[in-house]
Amino acid sequence: MKPVFKKYHYFVLIVLFTLFFPISASYAEANSVNVGNDFTEKDMTSHLLVYVDSNDLTPDQILERQDQFVPFSQADIDGDIADLDYWIKIDMQNTSDRAKELLLEIQKPHLSLVSLYSENSGSLNLQETIGYSLPFDERIIKHRNLVFPLHLDSSEDIHTYYLKIETDSFFQAPITLWNYVSFSANHSDSQMLFGLFYGIMIAMMIYNSFLFLSLREKTYLYYILFIAGFTILQAIWDGYAFEWLWGDYPWWALRSNSFFILFAALFGLLFTKHFLQLKGIAPRLYKMVHVFTIICAFTLIIPFVLPIGMATMVSTIIATLFALFVILIVIKVRLRTREAKFYIAAWSLLLIGILLNLMAAYQILPLNALTLYAPKIGAMVEVLVLSLGLADKIKRVTLEKEMESKKYYMQTLMQNFFKQMSSVKEHTLLAENGLYTLLYLTKLEKGFYLQKKNAAWEVIVQHGDLSLDDSFHIDDQYLSRIIYATDITPRSFGVQDTFGTFLSIPIVCENHTGLLIVCGEDQDQIDPYQKEKMIPYFQDQFTVLMDNLMNYTSFKESAMYDHLTNVLNRKYFLEKANMLVKEAQKAEQEVSILLIDIDHFKRVNDTYGHTIGDQAIIFVANRIVDTFKELGFVGRYGGEEFIVVTSHVKEQEVINVANELRKSLHSHPLFLNRNQALSLTVSIGVSLHKGNSITSIKDMILEADECLYRAKNAGRDRVVLNTEMKVR
Structure with missing residues (x-):
C-alpha cells in the first residue's frame, strides 16, 4: 500500500510539474545520453525520467502519458513500498560512426520484475523481462544484477527505451550504462572485492566454529549464526544468493530478504546479551532484550504468511528496533569491561552502517554507494575486531600469567640488587650501582646520574654516549615526581639528543639531591607495571639507601674534618x-x-x-x-x-x-x-x-x-x- 504522505508528495509534484512544464519539458529533452566512439560507462540517474503508474496501464497507454514523466531526482520514490508500477524512460543517441552494443545494468538485484521496452514507430516492443519472480536461468545476461543488452544503430536518431519495474520490496533503481569492455573490467574488480568480503566472513565463521566446538560456549554459537545470517543477507542484496543458491526458486527468493533480516537481528541480540553478560550488568534491560528476542523468534514466520511488501516492512521495523537495543546496551555497559570495549569498537561501525542503510530505506539519506554498502563494510570490520577480541581474551590470560612471573622475577631481582647495594659505602659508587640496576630492569641503553652540590648540578656517573650540556639548570618541579618522555622533553634536563623513551627519577633526601636519568631509542619501552609499581618502588628503596649512606658519610666526615676550617683534622x-x-x-x-x-x-x-x-x-x-x-x-x-x-x-x-x-x-x-x-x-x-x-x-x-x-x-x-x- 502507498503511504498517505507519499500521495501528498505526488500531488505537490504534479502541481509543480504543471506550473513549470516548459522548463521540465526542456529538461527532459536535454536528458538524452550521447554515446560516442570513446564511450565507456555512464551513471544514468540524472538522465532518467519516471512515471509512477497506479492504474496498470498498458505500454501503449504509457506512451500517451509523455507529459507526465518527471526527472528521476524529483520523483522522490527511492525507498517506496507500494503496489505500483514504475516506468522509467531513457533516451540515447549514438553519435559514433558505427553501431554500438551496450549493457544496461540495474544494481538492485532483488526487484521482482523488470521489463525492458524499446520504442519503435509509436509503439513499445518488449525486449526482455527478468527479476526475482522469474528463474535466474531465463536471463539473457547471466549476472547477479539485472542486466539488459542494448543495440544502438549508427543513425543519429534518438533511441528511446522504457523500463517497467515492479517490486514487492523497497523500490531502488541505480542504473548504469556500459560498453562490454568496461562492464567486464568492473565485473572482474567487483568479483575480487566481493570475494574478499565473503572470504573473510566465511573464515570468521569457521574460526568461531572451532572456538565453539572446543569451548562449548553458546555465545559463540549465537555469534556464528549471526555472521551466517548477515552474510547470507548481504549475498541476497548483492544478487549472489539468487545467482548461486536459489535461482530456481523465485517463491523463496522473494521472501528470503525479510527472513534473513529477522534471523540476523534475533541471533545478533542473543549473542550481545550473552557476550556482555547483560543479566548481571543491567537486569531490567536484559528482560527487555529477552522479550524482544522472543518476539523476533516468532516473527521468523512472517515472510511465509504475510504479503511480501508487508513482511519487508515488518522486518525493517524489527531491524530498526534491533539497532536501537544495541545502542541502549552500549550506553548501559559503556567501557566497564575489556569485552565491552571490543564489543563497542567492533559493532560501532556495523551499527553505523546499518543505520545509514536504514536511513536510506526511510529516504532520510540518499541512496549511494556508501549507504548501499555501509552494512557490508561495517560487518567486515565487526567480525575482524570481535575475532581479535576473542583472541585477545586468550592472549590476555596468557599474558597475565607471564606478567605474574615477570613481577615475581623483578621483585626478587630488585631485592637482590638492593641487598648488594646496602653494603656500598661511597655515594658515587651507589649512584653507579643504582644507574646500572635501573638500566637492567628497564632494558634501556643509556643514562646518567646528576648530583646537586652547592646549587650547581654535576654528572657523577654516566653510561652510554650522550650529548649533554656543559651546565645544567634543572627546575625544582622536576624533583617532586617521576618524569616520563610523554610529560616533558629531555632538553629540559640538559640532554641534547632525542629519545623514544625517557625516564627521570628524583632522589631527594636530607643530605643529598640527585636525578637518576635513563633513556632509550625505542618508543614506550617502559610497560604499565614498571610505571605503576616497579619504578616507584625502586625510587623509594634507592632513596632510603642513599639517605642512609649520606647520613653515614656525614657522620664520618664530621669525625674526619675540622669543624672550623673543614679540612682534615x-x-x-x-x-x-x-x-x-x-x-x-x-x-x-x-x-x-x-x-x-x-x-x-x-x-x-x-x-x-x-x-x-x-x-x-x-x-x-x-x-x-x-x-x-x-x-x-x-x-x-x-x-x-x-x-x-x-x-x-x-x-x-x-x-x-x-x-x-x-x-x-x-x-x-x-x-x-x-x-x-x-x-x-x-x-x-x-x-x-x-x-x-x-x-x-x-x-x-x-x-x-x-x-x-x-x-x-x-x-x-x-x-x-x-x-x-x-x-x-
Missing part, C-alpha cells in the same frame, strides 16, 4: 698521609710535608678578639686548600698551624707553590669591613724526600717543624726547605 690527616708515604716509598716517588703557621697570630687575637682570629684561621685555610687542591691534601695540625702532604711533585714545584701561597696572602688581605683589612702572612717549613730517602711520616713532620722554626727565626713570611736548611 690531625688524626685523619696523619692516617691518610701515612698511607700516601708508604705508597710513595714503594713507587720511589717524591713526597713532601709542609707545615704552615700564621705569623703573629697571638697579636691578631689580642688586637681583634677570638672571633676575628677564627675568621683569620678559616681565611688562611681556604687559601691553602685553593693553592694545593691539585697537588695533595690539607689538614689542621693545631691552633693556627696547618699541614700539607704532596706526592709526585718535584722540589722546585713545591717551592713555587709554597711561595705562591705567601704572595696570594700579600695581594688578598682579609677584609674585616668596608674600610678595614687585615694583612696576614705565613711561615712555611718543608720536608721533601724522594725514593729510598723517605723514612716515616713522623720523621718528616719533625723535619718540617725544624724548617718552620728556622723560617720564624729568619724573620717569618718565608719558606725553608729541609734539603739545605736554607731560606727560599
Whole structure:
C-alpha cells in the first residue's frame, strides 16, 4: 500500500510539474545520453525520467502519458513500498560512426520484475523481462544484477527505451550504462572485492566454529549464526544468493530478504546479551532484550504468511528496533569491561552502517554507494575486531600469567640488587650501582646520574654516549615526581639528543639531591607495571639507601674534618698521609710535608678578639686548600698551624707553590669591613724526600717543624726547605 504522505508528495509534484512544464519539458529533452566512439560507462540517474503508474496501464497507454514523466531526482520514490508500477524512460543517441552494443545494468538485484521496452514507430516492443519472480536461468545476461543488452544503430536518431519495474520490496533503481569492455573490467574488480568480503566472513565463521566446538560456549554459537545470517543477507542484496543458491526458486527468493533480516537481528541480540553478560550488568534491560528476542523468534514466520511488501516492512521495523537495543546496551555497559570495549569498537561501525542503510530505506539519506554498502563494510570490520577480541581474551590470560612471573622475577631481582647495594659505602659508587640496576630492569641503553652540590648540578656517573650540556639548570618541579618522555622533553634536563623513551627519577633526601636519568631509542619501552609499581618502588628503596649512606658519610666526615676550617683534622690527616708515604716509598716517588703557621697570630687575637682570629684561621685555610687542591691534601695540625702532604711533585714545584701561597696572602688581605683589612702572612717549613730517602711520616713532620722554626727565626713570611736548611 502507498503511504498517505507519499500521495501528498505526488500531488505537490504534479502541481509543480504543471506550473513549470516548459522548463521540465526542456529538461527532459536535454536528458538524452550521447554515446560516442570513446564511450565507456555512464551513471544514468540524472538522465532518467519516471512515471509512477497506479492504474496498470498498458505500454501503449504509457506512451500517451509523455507529459507526465518527471526527472528521476524529483520523483522522490527511492525507498517506496507500494503496489505500483514504475516506468522509467531513457533516451540515447549514438553519435559514433558505427553501431554500438551496450549493457544496461540495474544494481538492485532483488526487484521482482523488470521489463525492458524499446520504442519503435509509436509503439513499445518488449525486449526482455527478468527479476526475482522469474528463474535466474531465463536471463539473457547471466549476472547477479539485472542486466539488459542494448543495440544502438549508427543513425543519429534518438533511441528511446522504457523500463517497467515492479517490486514487492523497497523500490531502488541505480542504473548504469556500459560498453562490454568496461562492464567486464568492473565485473572482474567487483568479483575480487566481493570475494574478499565473503572470504573473510566465511573464515570468521569457521574460526568461531572451532572456538565453539572446543569451548562449548553458546555465545559463540549465537555469534556464528549471526555472521551466517548477515552474510547470507548481504549475498541476497548483492544478487549472489539468487545467482548461486536459489535461482530456481523465485517463491523463496522473494521472501528470503525479510527472513534473513529477522534471523540476523534475533541471533545478533542473543549473542550481545550473552557476550556482555547483560543479566548481571543491567537486569531490567536484559528482560527487555529477552522479550524482544522472543518476539523476533516468532516473527521468523512472517515472510511465509504475510504479503511480501508487508513482511519487508515488518522486518525493517524489527531491524530498526534491533539497532536501537544495541545502542541502549552500549550506553548501559559503556567501557566497564575489556569485552565491552571490543564489543563497542567492533559493532560501532556495523551499527553505523546499518543505520545509514536504514536511513536510506526511510529516504532520510540518499541512496549511494556508501549507504548501499555501509552494512557490508561495517560487518567486515565487526567480525575482524570481535575475532581479535576473542583472541585477545586468550592472549590476555596468557599474558597475565607471564606478567605474574615477570613481577615475581623483578621483585626478587630488585631485592637482590638492593641487598648488594646496602653494603656500598661511597655515594658515587651507589649512584653507579643504582644507574646500572635501573638500566637492567628497564632494558634501556643509556643514562646518567646528576648530583646537586652547592646549587650547581654535576654528572657523577654516566653510561652510554650522550650529548649533554656543559651546565645544567634543572627546575625544582622536576624533583617532586617521576618524569616520563610523554610529560616533558629531555632538553629540559640538559640532554641534547632525542629519545623514544625517557625516564627521570628524583632522589631527594636530607643530605643529598640527585636525578637518576635513563633513556632509550625505542618508543614506550617502559610497560604499565614498571610505571605503576616497579619504578616507584625502586625510587623509594634507592632513596632510603642513599639517605642512609649520606647520613653515614656525614657522620664520618664530621669525625674526619675540622669543624672550623673543614679540612682534615690531625688524626685523619696523619692516617691518610701515612698511607700516601708508604705508597710513595714503594713507587720511589717524591713526597713532601709542609707545615704552615700564621705569623703573629697571638697579636691578631689580642688586637681583634677570638672571633676575628677564627675568621683569620678559616681565611688562611681556604687559601691553602685553593693553592694545593691539585697537588695533595690539607689538614689542621693545631691552633693556627696547618699541614700539607704532596706526592709526585718535584722540589722546585713545591717551592713555587709554597711561595705562591705567601704572595696570594700579600695581594688578598682579609677584609674585616668596608674600610678595614687585615694583612696576614705565613711561615712555611718543608720536608721533601724522594725514593729510598723517605723514612716515616713522623720523621718528616719533625723535619718540617725544624724548617718552620728556622723560617720564624729568619724573620717569618718565608719558606725553608729541609734539603739545605736554607731560606727560599
